[in-house]
Amino acid sequence: MERRTIGAGALAVGAVGLGCMPMSWAYSGSRQRGDASLRTVHRALDLGSTLLDTADMYGPFTNELLLGRVLKERRAEAFVSTKAGLLVGEQHIVANGRPGYVKRACDASLRRLQTDVIDLYQLHRADPEVPIEETWGAMAELVRAGKVRALGLCAVGARGGRRSGAGLHDGTLRQLRRVQQVFPVAAVEAELSVWSPEALQALLPWCEARGVGFLAAMPLGNGFLTGTLTPGEGFEPDDVRARHPRFTAEMMAANQPIVAGLRRIARRHGDHVTPAQVALAWVLAQGRHVIALPGTKQERWAVENAAAGDLRLTEDDLGEVSRLPAARGSWD
Numbered sequence: 483m484e485r486r487t488i489g490a491g492a493l494a495v496g497a498v499g500l501g502c503m504p505m506s507w508a509y510s511g512s513r514q515r516g517d518a519s520l521r522t523v524h525r526a527l528d529l530g531s532t533l534l535d536t537a538d539m540y541g542p543f544t545n546e547l548l549l550g551r552v553l554k555e556r557r558a559e560a561f562v563s564t565k566a567g568l569l570v571g572e573q574h575i576v577a578n579g580r581p582g583y584v585k586r587a588c589d590a591s592l593r594r595l596q597t598d599v600i601d602l603y604q605l606h607r608a609d610p611e612v613p614i615e616e617t618w619g620a621m622a623e624l625v626r627a628g629k630v631r632a633l634g635l636c637a638v639g640a641r642g643g644r645r646s647g648a649g650l651h652d653g654t655l656r657q658l659r660r661v662q663q664v665f666p667v668a669a670v671e672a673e674l675s676v677w678s679p680e681a682l683q684a685l686l687p688w689c690e691a692r693g694v695g696f697l698a699a700m701p702l703g704n705g706f707l708t709g710t711l712t713p714g715e716g717f718e719p720d721d722v723r724a725r726h727p728r729f730t731a732e733m734m735a736a737n738q739p740i741v742a743g744l745r746r747i748a749r750r751h752g753d754h755v756t757p758a759q760v761a762l763a764w765v766l767a768q769g770r771h772v773i774a775l776p777g778t779k780q781e782r783w784a785v786e787n788a789a790a791g792d793l794r795l796t797e798d799d800l801g802e803v804s805r806l807p808a809a810r811g812s813w814d
Contacts (some may be wrong), residue, residue, distance in 0.1 A: 489668030500775030579609030
C-alpha cells in the first residue's frame with residue numbers, strides 16, 4: 483500500500499488506516515465479536531493498513547485491550563493512535579483535560595495496549611474548564627518522557643446541529659493556533675467524506691500549509707456510502723445511526739442519488755470496484771497529507787477498504803463527485 487507521512491516528524495503509515503471503534507463501541511453491539519475483530523486487525527496489518535485508530539473511551543477501555551492482544555505480537559508493524567480527554571458515565575460523556583488526569587490516562591492506555599510508546603496521542607475533546615494550553619503542555623511532557631511520539635487534535639464531533647458550510651471548524655482552528663504555540667501538532671482527525679466535505683473549506687488547507695497530517699474520520703459516511711444499507715431497515719438502539727439525522731428511512735431514501743453516483747464511477751473502473759472504494763479514493767485524492775480511517779469490525783470490509791488505496795480517480799471522476807447532490811438530514 484502507498485505510504486503517507488504524518489507531521490514534520492515524517493511518521494509513515496499506510497494511506498488507508500483502520501478505525502477500530504466499531505469493534506467495541508457505537509455500532510451494532512450484538513454483532514461485536516472479539517475473535518472476529520482480532521482477525522480484522524491482523525488482516526489490516528497484513529495489507530498495509532498500519533494506522534490503528536482507537537481511544538480509551540471506546541468500550542470504554544475494551545477497544546484498547548483488544549488492540550493490545552495484537553500489538554503484543556506485532557507492535558513493530560503497527561502505528562498506534564489513541565485518544566484521551568473524555569470520560570464515559572452511565573448516560574453521559576464529559577471532557578477532562580486536567581494535566582494530572584491526562585498523564586494517568588496515558589499510562590493506563592500504555593498498559594492496555596501492551597506497548598511502551600504511543601505513536602500518536604490525540605486530545606479527544608478540549609475541556610471547557612481547563613485552558614487547552616495546560617492540557618497540551620501535559621501531553622507535550624509525555625513526548626519528552628518518551629511515552630508518546632507525536633500529538634494530535636481530534637475534531638470529530640465539531641458538527642454543530644444544523645450548521646454546515648463555512649465556519650464549521652472555526653473553533654477547532656482557534657484551538658489549533660493556541661496549542662501550536664505550545665508544542666507542534668502532528669495530526670488532526672476530523673470527519674471528511676463525499677457527503678461531509680466541510681473540512682475542505684478551511685481545516686484541510688490549514689493542515690496542508692503546515693505539514694500537519696489529516697486523518698479522515700468516517701470517510702464512508704457511517705457506512706452509508708458503501709451502498710450496503712437499506713432505507714427503513716433500522717438500527718439497534720445502541721447504534722449511533724439510530725439517532726443520526728441522515729439515517730431516518732426518509733433521508734436514507736433521499737440520499738440514494740449520492741450512492742448511485744459513486745456506483746456509476748465504480749463501474750467505469752471495473753466490475754470489482756465498489757462505491758465504498760470510490761468514496762475512499764476521493765478522500766485520498768484531497769491531498770498527500772490525508773489518511774483515510776474507515777472503521778470496521780469485519781475482515782472482508784478491511785480487505786475492500788485497503789484495496790481502495792490502489793484506486794486512482796480521474797479528473798472526470800472527481801468532477802462528477804463534486805456535482806453530486808449535497809446530503810440531506812431530517813432537519814432539511
